[in-house]
Amino acid sequence: AAGVIQSPRHLIKEKRETATLKCYPIPRHDTVYWYQQGPGQDPQFLISFYEKMQSDKGSIPDRFSAQQFSDYHSELNMSSLELGDSALYFCASSFKGSYNEQFFGPGTRLTVL
Amino acid sequence: QQQVKQSPQSLIVQKGGISIINCAYENTAFDYFPWYQQFPGKGPALLIAIRPDVSEKKEGRFTISFNKSAKQFSLHIMDSQPGDSATYFCAASIRGAQKLVFGQGTRLTINP
Numbered sequence: 001a002a003g004v005i006q007s008p009r010h011l012i013k014e015k016r017e018t019a020t021l022k023c024y025p026i027p028r029h030d031t032v033y034w035y036q037q038g039p040g041q042d043p044q045f046l047i048s049f050y051e052k053m054q055s056d057k058g059s060i061p062d063r064f065s066a067q068q069f070s071d072y073h074s075e076l077n078m079s080s081l082e083l084g085d086s087a088l089y090f091c092a093s094s095f096k097g098s099y100n101e102q103f104f105g106p107g108t109r110l111t112v113l
Numbered sequence: 114q115q116q117v118k119q120s121p122q123s124l125i126v127q128k129g130g131i132s133i134i135n136c137a138y139e140n141t142a143f144d145y146f147p148w149y150q151q152f153p154g155k156g157p158a159l160l161i162a163i164r165p166d167v168s169e170k171k172e173g174r175f176t177i178s179f180n181k182s183a184k185q186f187s188l189h190i191m192d193s194q195p196g197d198s199a200t201y202f203c204a205a206s207i208r209g210a211q212k213l214v215f216g217q218g219t220r221l222t223i224n225p
Binding site: 004031033035041042043044045048050055056058088090092094100101102103104105106107109 | 145147149154155156157158159162202206208211212213214215216217218
């Protein structure tokens, strides 16, 4: 079965640089979520999109922005990167009629030096 | 403030034993409670989920028990195997809000 695809899988950036993470949801899924997971921590919700509109917002820094495109893929844009942004970033997708069953991608490991 | 509290932080079980992980929540608006399994460096994988209209759900060796009045739910892994060694997260969401709120995680180790 098709899964959520994330790219890149690993990313190394310098402080104050920018990064773009991409997410391709499971086919026919209409909702995309972004989560951030620090070492040894639980995933923290950042932002979600349903049918290309922002549906919920969590603890996402103002330096980050995201959008969902017409083909339902999503991008998380991160600017002025800080050391504390180093984490695993997961994208999850769901189908609105599925009672919120969220399926996670493999994640992007971002390292900020 | 952790909206979903999970215990224990770590758990060691012998092969063939029963692993039990507990979660508690405060927000009575939560109406969906999934459990996720995560291996190091991988994404969380949905194991099993329950809604408050049932008290128990079983899928293979995994069972969720739900106590609505106590605002608690737990994961039982029967006949635990070394391959079950992973970090387990409980979570909760309000259907309309959709975002998942996770517990702190339990690192489970199954000794052969």
